[in-house]
Structures are given as structure tokens and as C-alpha cells.
Amino acid sequence: MSVAPDREWSSVFPYGAPDKLTDFTPKRIAIVTTDGKVVAERLDPPEHAEGGDTNAPWDAWDRAYFNGHGKFVLTSCWLDA
Numbered sequence: 001m002s003v004a005p006d007r008e009w010s011s012v013f014p015y016g017a018p019d020k021l022t023d024f025t026p027k028r029i030a031i032v033t034t035d036g037k038v039v040a041e042r043l044d045p046p047e048h049a050e051g052g053d054t055n056a057p058w059d060a061w062d063r064a065y066f067n068g069h070g071k072f073v074l075t076s077c078w079l080d081a
Contacts (some may be wrong), residue, residue, distance in 0.1 A: 024068025
């Protein structure tokens with residue numbers, strides 16, 4: 001896991017395959033290859049969840065966004081202490 005202390009960004013590597021990682025920002029979650037190619041992305045992930053079925057299964061982007069946001073928030077709390 002990598003986190004940027006000066007902005008809201010995080011990444012999990014590997015993610016789903018040895019050559020893939022996540023690229024999290026508040027307005028975008030992407031799954032990219034280690035050479036930088038975007039495999040898939042979702043823009044404005046919070047908007048995707050608003051008004052949705054709370055019992056709907058999560059997809060890869062939901063999991064990646066939750067993971068990225070949670071790790072950034074938890075890590076930044078330690079950095080601010």
C-alpha cells in the first residue's frame with residue numbers, strides 16, 4: 001500500500017493480479033497495470049453509490065474505492081498526530 005501524505009491519494013499493489021494496482025483519489029478509482037495502462041476506471045465513485053441499493057453486491061471498483069479511502073483516512077490520522 002502507498003499513500004501520499006500531502007494529498008488524498010492511495011494505491012494498493014498488487015490488486016487482483018500481480019501486474020495490477022489501484023489508483024485512488026476522491027473523484028476517481030482506477031485499476032491500472034504496473035506500466036501505467038488504465039484497465040478500468042470509475043469517475044466520481046461516491047456518486048455511483050448514492051441512492052443505490054444498499055444490499056447490492058460490491059464490484060471491483062467499489063472494493064477498490066472503499067479500500068483506498070479507508071487506508072488514506074487511517075494513515076493520514078497517524079501522520080497528523
